[in-house]
Amino acid sequence: MIVDLFAGPGGLDVGATQLGLEVNGIERDPSACETRRAAGLGTVEGDVRDFGPADFPEATDLAGSPPCQPYSVGGKGRGRAALDTVLQLAGRLAERHSIRAELGGFDDERTGLVLEPLRWTLAAKDSGRPFQTVVLEQVSTVLPVWEAFAGILRAEGYSVATGRLSAEEYGVPQTRVRAFLMASLAREVRFPEPTHQRYRRGAARGQVELGLLPWVSMAEALGWGMTDRPALTVAVGTAAGGPDPSCVGGSGSRATLYGERDAGRWITDTRLTSVGLRAYRGGRRDVIRVSVQDAARLQTFPAGHPFRGTETKQYEQIGNAVPCLLAEHVFAAAFGLARPEVVASAA
Known part of the structure; x- marks a missing residue:
């Protein structure tokens, strides 16, 4: 079972369940929890910071999409301004130091939430019940944080891939670029291969590499x-x-x-x-x-x-939310499952 941190209305989780994976999500927004329950998704209403791996002994894998607002170019940029501090705190977590006191120093409390998946992963490893697979998503500006996590997780024995994926390359009718981290103790991880052409302004649609479909309008x-x-x-x-x-x-x-x-x-x-x-x-x-x-x-x-x-x-x-179809492709790659069926249109 996957425990999903900051689960929202279920973007990641819908993608996972399409592959037959079981998910239980933690979310503190009451409206998003109502959405999840109405959709039949496992839901724990609460703050991720109040839980840990010991509260989910049945969980074998971890996913998470921490709040993006502090890091988004559409926001106030407090997370981007604090990026060096976030990276330092990731290093302290790797050394098994508590960072609770330092987390209170951010102007926007959501800034430090990006560190929660690392805290959970290391705590699970130290308990002797490590998460076999970890999948994380955030806005593009968080890629340096995922890269720092990658170095830490490799030292813990994980195979890790980090980078940016563009949603329209996986059949999503939207140009949305996000940073992902995939890690596994069970297999060598690689990002999913694109199924659709990447949108480029002015480029003729249909002039694509062999085996790729045109992006969906x-x-x-x-x-x-x-x-x-x-x-x-x-x-x-x-x-x-x-x-x-x-x-x-x-x-x-x-x-x-x-x-x-x-x-x-x-x-x-x-x-x-x-x-x-x-x-x-x-x-x-x-x-x-x-x-x-x-x-x-x-x-x-x-x-x-x-x-x-x-x-x-x-x-x-x-x-x-994470686009459900993009999440499905990422989970399929992370878990070594068959990729979603490729269709010519999202209509």
């Missing part, structure tokens, strides 16, 4: 929107320090959407009067909004995934 996934490119990264809500995904990101994202629409590389949403695209007259142009259901689709959640809470909380859950 926003319009193919939703039935409306941009026809010549995937959607932009679905970001987290304003309450978490980033752009509101109901408008598909900030000003740069809006400019891309409007530019594609004005250029005719666009399919209009026929559900304009219900859900999906909503147009509000304001200023010189309409505001393009994406419904909760469509934002979830761009993150490759299964149709009907039962998001709970206010609309804002649902957007936050979706924006913070």
Whole structure:
């Protein structure tokens, strides 16, 4: 069984369960916990810092996607500013020193949460019941932390791979780049091979390497929107320090959407009067909004995934999640399982 730290609404966990893996997730946000329970996902409501491997004796593997807001380029950057301190604390954990006192010194308490997966992994190792597989995800700027973890875990006997993966290379209809760490005591780990072409602006779609499918466009996934490119990264809500995904990101994202629409590389949403695209007259142009259901689709959640809470909380859950299809590919590689079936479109 996998114990998933900072489990959210289940992005990682849906990917794992698609492969037949069992997951129990720790999450402290009540709305995300309601979502998980409604989806039938194992859920422990609480703070990851209050638990450890001894509380989950049945867990053989670890996953985690710590809060990204302190490290995100869309946030205030407190985590990025404290990166050197985080790396020093990782070294102290490797030496089996307590860092609890130092964690209280961060301006944003979420900054130090990125160290929790390392604490759990080392504690499990010291208990004589080490996690066989570890899978971690974060925004790209956290890659130096994963690389530091990699050095520590290799010294503990793990095979480790770190790097950045771009979601559209695995059939996700979204250009989302994230940093991953995969570690295993049971096998030599390698990142999953891409199944789809990487999106590059101006590059002709379909001119791809042998065996790769074209990236999936926003319009193919939703039935409306941009026809010549995937959607932009679905970001987290304003309450978490980033752009509101109901408008598909900030000003740069809006400019891309409007530019594609004005250029005719666009399919209009026929559900304009219900859900999906909503147009509000304001200023010189309409505001393009994406419904909760469509934002979830761009993150490759299964149709009907039962998001709970206010609309804002649902957007936050979706924006913070790992795309389910990308998670499935990563878990398949980490556990040595057959990769997900490759399809030509997410529609």
